[in-house]
Structures are given as structure tokens and as C-alpha cells.
Amino acid sequence: MNALFELFNDAERRTLARTGLAALVVLVVFLAVFARVRGGLAGDRKASVRLQEAAQKAVKSRDEARVRWKLWEDAGRDLADLRGDAAKFQRNLVFLALLIDANQYPQRRR
Numbered sequence: 001m002n003a004l005f006e007l008f009n010d011a012e013r014r015t016l017a018r019t020g021l022a023a024l025v026v027l028v029v030f031l032a033v034f035a036r037v038r039g040g041l042a043g044d045r046k047a048s049v050r051l052q053e054a055a056q057k058a059v060k061s062r063d064e065a066r067v068r069w070k071l072w073e074d075a076g077r078d079l080a081d082l083r084g085d086a087a088k089f090q091r092n093l094v095f096l097a098l099l100i101d102a103n104q105y106p107q108r109r110r
Contacts, residue, residue: 008016 005013
């Protein structure tokens with residue numbers, strides 16, 4: 001190898017040394033960028049998993065809220081029905097009281 005290197009003159013040796021040094025610098029930069037990108041991708045993957053979990057929790061929470069809202073709507077309709085039934089019951093109770101009162105004190109027929 002050394003004999004091959006001696007076949008070059010000084011200018012060619014300097015050019016080869018500079019080219020080798022440049023190739024070494026490019027290789028180091030490439031490895032640094034590769035390691036950085038690889039680490040960034042791992043972080044992005046973890047962030048993606050966290051976002052997917054958060055989205056699943058949000059969907060589950062939304063569905064539960066919809067179910068609870070439906071229950072409240074049903075309860076509101078039931079209360080409205082009960083209010084209507086209570087009003088009918090109260091009217092019937094008043095009518096019944098009037099009937100009882102009328103039967104207790106019959107009017108004289110002329």
C-alpha cells in the first residue's frame with residue numbers, strides 16, 4: 001500500500017488526503033444526522049401513540065356524555081309526564097271532593 005502511495009507526487013498526495021478527510025467529515029456528519037433523525041422518529045412515534053390514546057379517551061368520554069345526555073332527556077320527559085299526570089290527578093281529586101261534598105249534603109228536591 002505504501003508503495004502505491006509513493007507513486008503519487010506531493011500535489012496528488014495532498015489532494016488524496018483532502019479527499020479522504022472530506023469523505024471522513026461527510027461520513028461523520030451523515031452518522032450524526034442519521035442518529036438524530038432516528039431519535040426524532042422514536043420521539044414522534046411515542047407522541048403519536050400518546051395522541052392516539054388521548055383521542056380514544058376523548059371518543060369514549062364523548063360517547064359516555066351522549067349516553068348521559070340521553071338519560072337526562074328521558075328523565076325530563078318522564079318529569080313532564082308526571083307533571084301532567086299530577087295535574088290530572090289534582091283535577092280529579094277536586095272533582096271527587098266536590099262529589100263527596102255534594103253527596104254528604106244532598107239538596108232538597110222541590
